[in-house]
Amino acid sequence: MDLQSQVKLGKRPFIFLNAWGDHEQLKGVVQRVWEERVEGNEMYSFITKHKKVKRVLKNWNWEVFGNIFEKLSELEEKVSNSESAMQTDPSEEKLWVVEGERNSKYFHGLVKERRAKQVIHKIKNNEGEWVEEQSQIADLAVEFFQKLYTAEPLNRDNSVFECLQVSVTEEENQKLIAEPTLEEIRATVYSMNPNSACGPDGFGGLTRAITSTSIVLIPKVTNPASFNEFRPISLSNFCSKVITKIMVQRLAEWIGGCIQLVLEKLGFCKKWIDLVNGSINNIWYSAIVNGEAKGFFHSSRGLRQGDHLSPSLFILASELLSRLINQKQAKITQPVQRPQVTHLAFADDMVVFTLGKNGGIKGVMEALEKYEGQSGQLINKNKSAFYMHRRVSQEAVEKMKEGEKSETVYWFGGESGYQMQGVAEGKKKHYWSSWKTLARPAAEGGVGFTGFKEMIDAAGAKLWWNLRKGESIWSQFMLAKYCNGIHPVVRGWNYRDSHIWRRMVDVRERVEPRIEWEIRRGNLNVWWDNWSGKGALAIWLNRRGKGGSREMLKDGNVNGAVDLRKFGIQDQTLAQNIRTREGPDMPIWQPTRANFNFKIAKALMREHGGENAGLWCKKIWAKGISWKMSFLA
DSSP: OOOSOOSOOOOOOOOOOGGGGGSTTHHHHHHHHHTSOOOSOHHHHHHHHHHHHHHHHHHHHHHHTOOHHHHHHHHHHHHHHHHHHHHHOOOHHHHHHHHHHHHHHHHHHHHHHHHHHHOOOOEEOTTSOEEOOHHHHHHHHHHHHHHHTSOOOOOOOGGGGGGOOOOOOHHHHHHHHSOOOHHHHHHHHHHSOTTSOOOTTSOOOOOHHHHEEEEEEEESSSSOOSGGGEEEEEEEOHHHHHHHHHHHHHHHTTOOOHHHHHHHHHTOOHHHHHHHHHHHSSEEEEEEETTEEEEEEEEOSSOOTTOTTHHHHHHHHHHHHHHHHHHHSOOOOOOSSSOOOOEEEETTEEEEOOOSSTTHHHHHHHHHHHHHHHHOOOOOGGGOOOOOOTTSOHHHHHHHHHHSOOSSOOOOOSOOOOOOOOOOSSSOOOOSSOHHHHTSOGGGTSOOOOOHHHHHHHHHHHHHHHHHHOOSHHHHHHHHHHOTTSOTTTOOOOTTSOHHHHHHHHHHHHHGGGEEEEOSSOOSBTTTSOOSSSSOHHHHTTOOSOTTOOOBGGGGEETTEEOGGGGTOOOGGGGTTOBOOSSOOEEEETTTTBOOOHHHHHHHHSOOOOTTTTHHHHHHSOTTSOHHHHTTO
């Protein structure tokens, strides 16, 4: 059966191949082109040399590498012949050749299959009629995405933005607009992912040549019938990525249509705002249809996916929504001495906490409607909902649904119970081994599966690490709620506490002893933070009654050194060579002397089979025996 596409693909665009980077001639080829003199300003000279480099590299590729696709077919045929030869003479050398190439051939097959699925053979037009002519398909694609990326006119109301206050100083503005140094540009270029997909330039005042962007169509469903069933992925030029990444790195130091007004109200200078406008308002798209770029149209809506600047600008624009919500909503009651949380945002999702009375819901709805009207962003009604406390009566829930006459459904804050259930009995099944055995690491005779209990415990361990770091609003909230006046290492739990806190406390004894602190300012509890490497001194020295102690290491500071005698500790060797300095105290994961992550958390929570658990499996899991039959050996 022939599975190859019958659609004739267009001319391949230029793509820089990673294999070129390992060739000794590449640097010289590029350098010769770049040293040629071009008349004109710097931007024109740069773009002209950029285009010439692409032409020269294409010719150089044919001279040095030849047709790589024909070579690939020859190598695949060689592997196929080796596999056939191994059937009659299974020598170790032939076995190595087959095993070494097997994965490569498999993944090449996956790539070919994926490319075949991305070919558009036919598509429905606006009237629902199928179109098969390739030129008509391309025209429909350009028309669809040009309409998608064209903004509708908005009735701008500048008074809505009055809730924003100037937050950027003159010094910060000067840092933002300073001319990039060569070191900054080099560091940015070399920090880019070399394996990312290439943009229109083939290399993965801003002119169209730099801000032009390709739209690659990825099917959302198996057999897409319209362009609504494709996911458009933007591929920006490499030069554009470098420029916007430098802007993001500078903006990151400050961040703690609608976007321009937000930037103006926050106090960004005109030069910086012009740079941002040049990046987001001068975007030109081409749609890649069956491998060929079609159309060239201007975008006036949204931010580019994959653009380094887009997430930061989205956060800045969302600052308007945050201020509007804070103005309009009826705040829920929260204990004192902790951050007042009115809403939580993650990417383009948001949870708003408010009251069901005193105009709370109405105020939130007004804030959301104002933001929609000024930003052009719309709430996804199909994915929105409101949540109420689990003890609220059904009558109150129905009243809430009927009382708010709006087509949009909004969130209503409160606690919500979550429950996961699994069925262990029922239809009879057969297993090769027990789950406990399969869930062990491969080195101990298992398969390496991870159980739900281990995953939950690992998540609790990661949350405990985040709590102890204390860098986020969440950690400040949890410490204020559960540990007011008590160190978190000492605080237990009761059944009125949230399941999150109970989960963290359950794994605390396995995580906390492995956390050691790098001392800087010395904002560490003398008795409960592991700053000495000995663990909690209250336990190590058997000092009772220290649960509520707030004695900090910095309180014993004498000329930069720490005098433990101020805390009644005579063993001064514990603080030997310890000196306070500027900067926040940093937690270190003792076993690896590095940062803690979820992979480490899973390894910590995994059950092990003992020291000799893996010795027997090495003897029966030998090369040449199938994995399934190894269990029977």
